[in-house]
Amino acid sequence: MITLQLQLVRQHFDLNINTTLPTTGITAIVGRSGCGKTSLLRAIAGLEPNCQGLIQFNNQSWLTGTVALPVEKRRIGMVFQQAFLLPHLSTEQNLLYGFNRTRKQQRTLTPELIIAMLDLKPLLGLKQHQLSGGQRQRLALGRALLTSPQLLLLDEPFAGLDQQSKAEILPFLHRISQQTKIPMLLVSHQLDDIVQLADHIVLLQQGQLVTQGPLQQQLSLQAFSAFGAMSVLHCHTATSNDDTLLTLQLGKQQLMLPYQYFNGACRLRVQAKDVAISLEPLVNSSVNNQLQATVCGFTSASHPAESIVQLQVEGQPLQALVTNRSTERLRLKADMTVYVQIKAVAIY
Amino acid sequence: MYLSPADYQAIWLTLKLCSLTTVLLLIVATPLAWWLARTSSKSRIVIQAIVALPLVLPPTVLGFYLLLLLGPNGAIGSTLELMGFSHLAFSFSGIVVASVCYSLPFAVQPLMQSFQDMGPLPNELAASLGAGSLDRFFSITLPLCRGGFIVAATLSFAHTLGEFGVILMLGGSIPGETRVLSILIYDHTEAMNYAAAHTLSIGMLVAAFVVLSIVYSAQRRFAQVVA
Numbered sequence: 001m002i003t004l005q006l007q008l009v010r011q012h013f014d015l016n017i018n019t020t021l022p023t024t025g026i027t028a029i030v031g032r033s034g035c036g037k038t039s040l041l042r043a044i045a046g047l048e049p050n051c052q053g054l055i056q057f058n059n060q061s062w063l064t065g066t067v068a069l070p071v072e073k074r075r076i077g078m079v080f081q082q083a084f085l086l087p088h089l090s091t092e093q094n095l096l097y098g099f100n101r102t103r104k105q106q107r108t109l110t111p112e113l114i115i116a117m118l119d120l121k122p123l124l125g126l127k128q129h130q131l132s133g134g135q136r137q138r139l140a141l142g143r144a145l146l147t148s149p150q151l152l153l154l155d156e157p158f159a160g161l162d163q164q165s166k167a168e169i170l171p172f173l174h175r176i177s178q179q180t181k182i183p184m185l186l187v188s189h190q191l192d193d194i195v196q197l198a199d200h201i202v203l204l205q206q207g208q209l210v211t212q213g214p215l216q217q218q219l220s221l222q223a224f225s226a227f228g229a230m231s232v233l234h235c236h237t238a239t240s241n242d243d244t245l246l247t248l249q250l251g252k253q254q255l256m257l258p259y260q261y262f263n264g265a266c267r268l269r270v271q272a273k274d275v276a277i278s279l280e281p282l283v284n285s286s287v288n289n290q291l292q293a294t295v296c297g298f299t300s301a302s303h304p305a306e307s308i309v310q311l312q313v314e315g316q317p318l319q320a321l322v323t324n325r326s327t328e329r330l331r332l333k334a335d336m337t338v339y340v341q342i343k344a345v346a347i348y
Numbered sequence: 349m350y351l352s353p354a355d356y357q358a359i360w361l362t363l364k365l366c367s368l369t370t371v372l373l374l375i376v377a378t379p380l381a382w383w384l385a386r387t388s389s390k391s392r393i394v395i396q397a398i399v400a401l402p403l404v405l406p407p408t409v410l411g412f413y414l415l416l417l418l419g420p421n422g423a424i425g426s427t428l429e430l431m432g433f434s435h436l437a438f439s440f441s442g443i444v445v446a447s448v449c450y451s452l453p454f455a456v457q458p459l460m461q462s463f464q465d466m467g468p469l470p471n472e473l474a475a476s477l478g479a480g481s482l483d484r485f486f487s488i489t490l491p492l493c494r495g496g497f498i499v500a501a502t503l504s505f506a507h508t509l510g511e512f513g514v515i516l517m518l519g520g521s522i523p524g525e526t527r528v529l530s531i532l533i534y535d536h537t538e539a540m541n542y543a544a545a546h547t548l549s550i551g552m553l554v555a556a557f558v559v560l561s562i563v564y565s566a567q568r569r570f571a572q573v574v575a
Contacts, residue, residue: 045476047475047476070480071472071475072475072477077477080469080472084473086474086488086492088491097479097487098477098478101478102478144476144477
C-alpha cells in the first residue's frame with residue numbers, strides 16, 4: 001500500500017493528494033496535460049525537493065513532513081519520458097548502470113532474465129542513434145528493472161511512440177507485471193493506452209484527485225466519459241477453433257473475434273460507440289457478437305442528443321452510447337434485459 | 349635567448365601560482381556553479397553579480413580591498429594573526445587567495461553553462477538507478493560536463509597567468525614570493541632591460557596562444573559529443 005498525503009506548490013496549480021494506492025498490479029494515473037500526473041510520479045520518486053507531507057510505501061517511510069528519503073535509497077525503477085539514455089555510455093553500460101549499483105542480496109532480476117524478457121539481445125551491440133523509440137523504451141525499461149525495484153514508475157511510456165512502437169512495448173509491460181510482480185505506477189494522458197494494461201486507475205484534475213479505484217468499475221463513471229466512454233471486459237478462457245476465429249468465454253456467454261495475435265490475455269476493450277442495443281436478439285445481422293445484458297442506468301454523454309447506457313454483462317460493466325431518441329423509442333429502463341451487439345473489440 | 353636565475357625563479361613561481369589557483373578554483377567553483385545552475389532562489393542574482401565583479405572592476409580596486417582585508421589590520425589578516433599565523437599581504441598565500449578571487453568568474457561561468465546544458469535529467473535518472481551523490485558526480489556530471497571542466501581549468505590557469513594589477517597591489521614584487529612573470533616583465537621594463545622583458549613577453553604570448561587553442565578545441569569537441 002502506498003499512502004500519500006502530499007502537497008506540492010507548482011507554478012500553475014497546487015498538487016494536493018490524499019489517498020492510498022495498491023502495491024499490486026498496474027496502477028494508471030491519468031488526466032489532461034498539466035494536471036499534475038508527472039509531478040505526482042516525481043514526488044513519489046523523490047525528485048520534487050519542495051514536496052511536503054507523507055509518503056509511506058508499505059512499512060517504509062519515504063517522506064515525513066519535509067524529511068525525505070533520498071531517491072537512491074527508495075529502490076524505485078523509473079522510466080522517464082522519451083526513454084532517456086545516458087549519452088556517454090554504451091547501450092550495454094546503460095542497461096547495467098543500475099544493476100551495478102544494486103546490492104548483491106537485493107538483486108532478484110538478472111541481466112540474462114531481463115535481456116530475454118525484453119528481447120534486448122539484438123540491441124546491445126548497437127549505437128544509441130541506431131535505436132528506434134520503442135527500442136530505447138525497452139532498454140530504459142530493462143535498465144530500471146535491473147535495479148530489482150520495489151516499485152516501477154513509468155512517465156508517459158507511450159508518448160512520442162508511433163502505433164507500431166506502442167504495440168511493441170505493450171506486451172512487454174504486461175509480461176513484466178505478470179512475471180516479476182513488481183507494482184507499477186504508470187502516467188498517461190491517453191485512456192486508450194492504459195486500459196489495455198491497468199488494473200487500477202487514478203484520475204487527476206488541476207492537481208486534485210477526482211476518483212480512483214479498480215479500472216473496470218471506474219470506467220463507467222461520468223468523470224471518464226470526457227476521454228471517450230469505453231469498457232473493459234475480462235474473459236475467462238479463450239480457444240481458437242480454427243486459424244481465423246478466436247472464441248472467448250465471458251461468463252456463460254461467448255464472443256467470437258477475428259484471430260490477430262493471441263498472447264493468452266483475455267482483456268477486451270469495447271468503445272461505447274461500438275455497442276448497439278436491441279430488445280430482441282437480432283437474427284439476420286452481420287454482427288457476430290451479441291450478448292444478453294441488463295440495463296443499470298443512464299449517464300449523460302458529451303453530446304446533448306446522446307446518452308450512455310450503463311449495462312451489466314455477466315456481472316461486468318459495459319457502456320453503450322446511444323441517441324436519446326433511441327432510448328425513448330426502445331423505452332429503456334433500469335433492470336430491463338436487452339441484447340447488445342458489439343461491432344468492434346480490441347483484445348489485449 | 350638568455351634567462352637569468354631570477355627569470356627561472358619567476359617562471360617557476362608563476363606556474364606554481366597558476367596550478368594551485370586552478371586546483372583551488374575547481375574545488376570552490378564546482379559547488380558554486382552547481383548551485384547557480386540549479387537554484388531558483390532570489391539570492392542567485394546577488395551571488396552571480398559578486399562572482400562576476402572581477403570581470404568589470406579594475407584589478408587595482410580588487411587588489412586594494414584585498415590588501416585592506418588580508419593585511420595586518422584587515423578582518424581576515426588580523427584574525428589570522430590572532431590565531432598565530434601571519435597576515436596574507438605581500439606573501440605567496442596572499443596572491444593565491446587574490447588569484448582565486450580574481451579568476452573566479454572564469455571558472456564559474458563555463459561550469460555553470462555546462463551544468464545548465466546537461467540539465468537535471470541525467471542526475472535524476474542516475475539517482476533513480478541507485479547512484480548516490482558522489483557516485484553521480486563522478487559517473488554522470490564529470491564525464492558529461494568534461495568540456496566545461498577543461499574550459500574552466502584552462503581559463504583559470506590562463507587568466508591567473510595574465511594577472512598583474514591585483515598582485516602588484518597585494519603582493520608587491522618580492523623575489524620567490526610574489527614576483528611572478530608579469531611583475532618581472534614590468535620590473536625589467538622599468539629598469540630599461542628591454543631584451544629580458546622581450547624574451548619573457550614572447551614566452552607569455554606563445555603560452556597564451558597555446559592555452560586558448562586548447563580551450564577552443566575542447567569547446568568544439570564537447571559540442572560534438574553533445575550533438
